[in-house]
Each structure stands twice: as C-alpha cells, then as structure tokens.
Amino acid sequence: MFRPFEKISHTTALTLVTLQVIVFLSLWQSLPAGLIPSPLKIGEGLGGLITSSLLWDNVLVSLVLTLKALFFSVLITLIFSYLSVVPFFRPIAQFIVKCRYLTLTGLIFIFTLLTRDGSQLKLSLLVFGIVPFFTTSFMSVILQTNAQEFELCQTLGYSRWQCLYEVIIVGKADQVFDIVRQNFAIAWMMITMVEGLSMSEGGIGTILIKYNKYNDLVHVIALQTVIFCLGLFFDYLLKVLRNWFFPYTKL
Amino acid sequence: MTIYSRGETLLQVKGLSLYYDNKCILCDINFSIDDIIRPGMQQGQVVSIIGRSGIGKTQLFRTLSGLQKPDKGQILVAGSGLPWTLRPVHAGDMGVIFQNYYQFGWRTVEESLRLAAHRNKALKGMENDAIREYAAQFDLSDVLKRYPKQLSGGQQQRVSIIQQLLKGSDFLLLDEPFSGLDVCVLDKVVNLLLKVSLSHEFKTLIIVSHDIPTTVAISDTVFILGKKEGQEGSTIVRSIDLMERGLAWQPDVQEEKAFAETIKEIKNAL
Numbered sequence: 001m002f003r004p005f006e007k008i009s010h011t012t013a014l015t016l017v018t019l020q021v022i023v024f025l026s027l028w029q030s031l032p033a034g035l036i037p038s039p040l041k042i043g044e045g046l047g048g049l050i051t052s053s054l055l056w057d058n059v060l061v062s063l064v065l066t067l068k069a070l071f072f073s074v075l076i077t078l079i080f081s082y083l084s085v086v087p088f089f090r091p092i093a094q095f096i097v098k099c100r101y102l103t104l105t106g107l108i109f110i111f112t113l114l115t116r117d118g119s120q121l122k123l124s125l126l127v128f129g130i131v132p133f134f135t136t137s138f139m140s141v142i143l144q145t146n147a148q149e150f151e152l153c154q155t156l157g158y159s160r161w162q163c164l165y166e167v168i169i170v171g172k173a174d175q176v177f178d179i180v181r182q183n184f185a186i187a188w189m190m191i192t193m194v195e196g197l198s199m200s201e202g203g204i205g206t207i208l209i210k211y212n213k214y215n216d217l218v219h220v221i222a223l224q225t226v227i228f229c230l231g232l233f234f235d236y237l238l239k240v241l242r243n244w245f246f247p248y249t250k251l
Numbered sequence: 252m253t254i255y256s257r258g259e260t261l262l263q264v265k266g267l268s269l270y271y272d273n274k275c276i277l278c279d280i281n282f283s284i285d286d287i288i289r290p291g292m293q294q295g296q297v298v299s300i301i302g303r304s305g306i307g308k309t310q311l312f313r314t315l316s317g318l319q320k321p322d323k324g325q326i327l328v329a330g331s332g333l334p335w336t337l338r339p340v341h342a343g344d345m346g347v348i349f350q351n352y353y354q355f356g357w358r359t360v361e362e363s364l365r366l367a368a369h370r371n372k373a374l375k376g377m378e379n380d381a382i383r384e385y386a387a388q389f390d391l392s393d394v395l396k397r398y399p400k401q402l403s404g405g406q407q408q409r410v411s412i413i414q415q416l417l418k419g420s421d422f423l424l425l426d427e428p429f430s431g432l433d434v435c436v437l438d439k440v441v442n443l444l445l446k447v448s449l450s451h452e453f454k455t456l457i458i459v460s461h462d463i464p465t466t467v468a469i470s471d472t473v474f475i476l477g478k479k480e481g482q483e484g485s486t487i488v489r490s491i492d493l494m495e496r497g498l499a500w501q502p503d504v505q506e507e508k509a510f511a512e513t514i515k516e517i518k519n520a521l
Contacts, residue, residue, distance in 0.1 A: 146353075148349060148351075148353045149353075149355065151318050151342075151347075151349075152347075152349070152353055152354070152355065154317075154318060154342040154343055155316060155318070155342060155343060155345070155346065155347040155415075156343065156366060156367050156370055156414070156418055157343035157370040157418060158343070158366075158370070166355070166366070167355075170357065171355060171356075171357050173357075174357070246357070247398075248356060248357055248398045248400070251398055251400040251401060
C-alpha cells in the first residue's frame with residue numbers, strides 16, 4: 001500500500017478512502033471551536049438543508065441552467081471543432097481557444113447590453129465561459145488523432161469529408177462525453193458566480209451568496225457539500241452513460 | 252519450366268523521387284508490373300519490394316498507395332474500364348494493409364467490413380452476404396461482433412485483408428506482413444496471401460518487406476530497393492524475374508538449390 005505503482009483492490013481502495021475521511025473529520029472535530037464550524041454542526045445544517053424545499057427548488061433552477069448551458073456549449077464546441085480541420089475555419093477555432101484567458105467579470109456589461117433579461121444573461125455568460133475550455137479539450141483530441149485513422153479511411157476510398165465524418169465525428173464521439181465530464185466542474189463552478197448577477201430566479205449560487213452575506217458558515221459549507229456531492233454524481237452519471245453508449249471504451 | 256507471357260501493364264512507376272529537407276530519400280525509381288498470363292489459368296501475382304531497414308521502403312509504400320505524393324515522377328495504375336488506360340494513382344485505388352493491421356477502434360469487425368463493402372459497386376445490395384462469406388472463408392464468423400481490441404494479432408490481420416478484399420481493389424499493398432509472426436502463424440499468412448493472389452487475374456499483391464526468404468518464396472517478381480554508388484537516396488537497384496528462373500508458383504520452392512542461390516544474390520545486392 002505504501003509502495004509506488006502498487007495495485008490495490010476496489011474494496012481496499014474504498015476502505016482506505018473511508019478511513020481517511022473518518023480520520024480527517026475526527027481531527028477537524030477535535031480542533032478547538034473557532035470561526036470554522038465543526039463537522040457535526042455542518043452535518044446538522046446539511047440535515048436541515050436537505051429536508052427543506054428551499055435547497056431542492058434552487059438546485060433544480062441551477063441544474064436546468066447548467067444543462068441548458070452545457071447543451072449550447074457542446075453544440076458550439078462541436079461545430080467549430082469539427083470545422084477546425086478545414087483550414088478556412090481553423091483561425092476561428094483557435095481564437096475561441098484563446099478566449100479562455102478572458103475574464104467573465106469584464107464582459108458582464110457587454111453581455112447585459114446584448115441580452116434581453118437576466119435569464120439570457122446568465123445563460124450567455126455561462127456558455128461564453130464554458131465554450132473556450134470545451135473547445136481547447138476537443139481541439140487537443142482532434143490534433144492527437146492517429147494519422148493512420150485518416151489513412152485507413154482514405155485507402156478504403158472515402159473522400160476527405162467522409163473521413164471527417166468517420167474519424168472525427170463518429171470516431172471521437174466517446175471523447176465528447178469525456179470532455180463534458182472533465183469540464184462539467186467548470187460549468188458547476190461558474191454557475192454559482194453567474195447566478196449572483198440575477199438573483200430573482202434563484203439557484204444555489206443565490207442562496208450561497210445570501211449565506212455568505214450573513215457569515216452563516218455552517219450553511220455555506222453544508223451547501224458546498226451538496227454542490228460537491230451533486231458534482232460527483234454527475235461525473236459518475238456521465239461515466240456510466242459513456243460506457244453505455246460506447247461500449248468499446250471499456251475494453 | 253511453366254509457360255507464361257506478359258500482358259498489359261497494370262502499374263507503372265516513372266522517375267519517382269521523394270525529398271525530405273532537400274535530401275533525396277527515394278531517387279528516380281522506375282519499374283512496372285505487367286499482367287502475367289498463364290494459359291488456361293486465371294491468377295494474379297505477387298510482387299515484392301525488398302530492402303534493408305531504413306532504406307525508404309515505408310516511404311515507397313506510402314507513395315505507391317497514393318497516401319503521399321512524390322516530389323517528382325508519377326505512379327500510374329490501370330483504370331477499371333476499357334479501353335485499357337493508365338492513370339495517376341490516388342489514395343483509395345489500392346488496398347492497403349498496414350504493418351500493425353490498424354482498424355477503427357470504434358467499429359466492430361462487421362461494421363468495419365461493411366464500411367469497405369459499401370465502397371465496392373460490384374457488391375451493391377449483397378454487402379452482408381459477401382461479409383458473411385469472407386468471414387467464413389477466413390475463419391472469422393465468430394468475431395464479427397467484436398471490436399479490434401478483442402481480437403488476436405492473427406485475427407486483426409485477417410480482418411485487414413478481408414476489408415481490403417471487400418473494397419474490391421485489384422492491388423493489395425502489404426507493409427511487412429511477416430513481421431513479428433511466429434512460425435505457425437507465418438505459414439497460415441503465407442497460404443492466405445497465395446489464396447488471395449489466385450482469386451483474380453488482375454489481383455496484384457505488392458509486398459514491402461525485409462524478410463527475404465518468406466517474401467521471395469511466394470513472389471513472382473522481386474524488386475530490390477537499395478543505394479547505388481555515389482547516389483544520395485534509394486532506388487530500385489535490381490529486379491529479379493522469379494518466373495523466368497522457374498522459382499514461381501512452386502509450393503516447395505525453398506528446398507530448391509536455385510532458390511538458395513537467388514536469396515544469396517538478393518542479400519549481396521542489398
């Protein structure tokens with residue numbers, strides 16, 4: 001267990017994680033009471049949150065917004081990434097990749113002018129924030145494509161457009177799932193930020209800001225725990241869906 | 252000696268040169284492959300290109316397959332219709348079997364074979380029958396639903412061969428088909444290639460290899476890729492007509508004295 005590259009069983013790994021979590025929480029609990037609440041207090045706060053409709057109503061709002069943003073982001077990413085293999089469109093895709101260095105905060109005013117309402121503003125900001133990261137990941141997948149994949153396609157007598165369809169669109173479909181999975185965290189992280197811009201519609205970002213405003217650290221950490229667990233759940237769900245849609249990825 | 256004659260030209264390489272960083276890798280390569288006619292028989296032929304490692308065999312393989320354009324010269328192949336004409340080769344004109352038998356990892360064997368069969372106009376509407384027939388013939392019926400990663404090396408090789416056969420090209424280019432095979436599998440592969448070469452009059456197998464005895468044993472013609480004195484890159488330094496020497500179409504050719512002498516001659520020419 002303490003040797004590099006040692007293989008351990010699934011049960012051992014699970015036991016190890018459980019023990020480490022217990023040790024961490026016990027140490028945290030044993031610390032003298034201060035500004036940071038103890039795990040037991042957070043647990044109580046979490047229990048209260050889970051049983052309230054406030055949490056689930058707001059989680060639903062955030063989830064709907066995240067899924068909408070993911071849908072549009074994946075669509076835009078795929079269109080520009082697929083087209084990036086055509087030299088004419090490559091600069092556009094490369095520009096999108098570079099856009100990840102732009103900060104969303106600096107663009108809020110421009111997006112406010114361009115959108116009709118708060119809902120559109122949040123969605124467009126999220127999409128603008130996610131697309132450069134998705135495009136960066138997917139462009140990297142395309143660039144790393146084994147040249148033999150195109151060559152085999154060509155030797156079978158397929159045209160370049162048909163090779164694009166077979167090798168990139170069909171052949172890399174499983175990787176789209178993987179990229180969504182890897183970058184879901186970015187969307188989840190941004191949502192708490194953009195929801196603060198238009199609080200009337202609610203969302204977990206809104207309640208997080210409210211708890212922060214009143215220094216209610218118990219509920220802030222309890223909510224963070226919920227956000228963390230939801231993130232893990234979606235990560236797992238996307239993994240299962242990928243294996244289900246693309247069975248060859250398990251081989 | 253077996254009676255044979257030469258018919259129309261099937262492939263012609265004229266003044267082919269390939270450069271990298273202004274350095275000539277393949278220089279002024281010229282050779283042609285003609286149809287071999289044996290009275291009362293319908294059969295193709297096996298042509299081998301032999302050379303040492305690093306001599307440029309893979310580059311020649313890629314240019315012959317149309318995947319890489321030569322910097323000078325041209326490769327002409329016989330068109331499919333009549334009158335008999337030669338036209339420049341394009342990617343897709345030749346069936347290509349890569350050294351590692353690469354297959355699409357996201358396609359099952361059946362799907363991969365269907366991709367190839369769909370390109371063959373002669374199989375229109377009969378693609379599935381043809382796939383089943385070839386799979387049975389090549390002992391692959393049980394693995395049609397499997398992905399490439401679930402196949403053994405031998406199975407992957409057979410899938411690659413069937414795929415290119417289903418595509419229907421007369422030319423089949425093979426890059427080092429005997430590399431890394433054990434003795435038992437090697438015999439099977441040799442028999443398989445002979446079977447393919449006998450399937451049609453214009454079926455032409457071009458084997459690029461450095462395994463001299465195995466390649467020569469199943470070939471009708473050998474081209475040796477090497478370097479001429481004072482020349483920068485590689486070229487065809489010699490061609491050997493094995494039919495003329497009575498060394499073609501013989502199952503036990505490796506036991507003949509003339510075969511051993513030919514191997515020695517090839518080794519000296521490399």
